[in-house]
Amino acid sequence: MGAQPENVIWEPSERWVRGTKGDVTVVDSRRPILVWEPGRPVPLYAFPEQDVRTDLLRKAARPPTGRHAGSTVFYDLEIDGEVTGNAAWSYPGDELAGYISFEWFGRDVLDHWYEEEAEIFVHPRDPHKRxxxxxxxxxxxxxxxxxxxxxxxxxxxxxxxxxxxxxxxxxxxxxxxxxxxxxxxxxxxxxxxxxxxxxxxxxxxxxxxxxxxxxxxxxxxxxxxxxxxxxxxxxxxxxxxxxxxxxxxxxxxxxx
Missing domain, CATH: 2.170.150.40 (Domain of unknown function (DUF427))
Structure with missing residues (x-):
């Protein structure tokens, strides 16, 4: 487990995680990490850039401020001309450099998320929760x-x-x-x-x-x-x- 600036906590996961929008698989990773941001009771996934369709991401036209533990780099997602603003972001600091996370809870950025062959909803399941x-x-x-x-x-x-x-x-x-x-x-x-x-x-x-x-x-x-x-x-x-x-x-x- 490692620590980022602003008390971001993370740990590796061995689950195979995929995210799709329409017929397009945007994320396909067998080496995701779980990230806990300060003030958020549930974790998020972050993925190595190599496991993300980065060709579908563009630097956000109107990036938000004060969200996701100080992240300043946000991305819009564009598929077949449809643009989803601020769909993804990367964290500051060296430890999570090269990882990308996607909005999930409260926003339908991607249509479906899967752990192995099971669809999951709302947010990733916390391995420390029963x-x-x-x-x-x-x-x-x-x-x-x-x-x-x-x-x-x-x-x-x-x-x-x-x-x-x-x-x-x-x-x-x-x-x-x-x-x-x-x-x-x-x-x-x-x-x-x-x-x-x-x-x-x-x-x-x-x-x-x-x-x-x-x-x-x-x-x-x-x-x-x-x-x-x-x-x-x-x-x-x-x-x-x-x-x-x-x-x-x-x-x-x-x-x-």
Missing amino acids: VDAIPSSRHVQVEINGTVVADTRAPVLLFETQLPTRYYIPREDIRFGLLTPTGLRTQCPYKGTATEYWSWAGPGDAAANVAWSYPDPLPAVREIKGLIAFYNEAVDIILDGERLERPVSPFSELFS
Whole structure:
């Protein structure tokens, strides 16, 4: 592991990583590195220049400032006349000289990313992070505005490093008459695609999209398939008769 100026941390990865846009493979690397920038909770990939279609990159016409640990060299991506501004960048300093990283989280610069033959979403999976879905017999109740919307003794507890425990509840233990579907769809690199979300439909005001489900989760968390979880940050969880404090997490800003 090495250190860059401004506390950038990196380590090599042995995963085969590819990124594509349309029919074009822009990145194809068997020697990527994972980079952690200060203030970012998730890693990014960076790739040796030789593993990137640098012929598709141009010095950015309008490079941003103050992004990606002081990088001053940004690149636009041009494929078949279509230009994606500030799609990639290189880091300052000697240790990461010759590496290029691509925007990913929150921007669809490339259409698909793969580790080996598995497609990955949102951001690279952190090798120092665990996600464990464990069936339990604990008594879990969920209240919204003082009304019980879920009550189960057969939850699956999902433990994810640096995030609150999530309580996934069987559908038969949910009062769906108090919820309304919203059609929101999100992706997670560890759990897959959540294609079902619900908002509160009972008395009083409550935050939108407070509950979700993964109908077809990734194999590592198959125990949560079809179960319903609620944002602890926006509802009240009673665990074995004890009312839990609402946690503060990166998701809290969704409900502020």
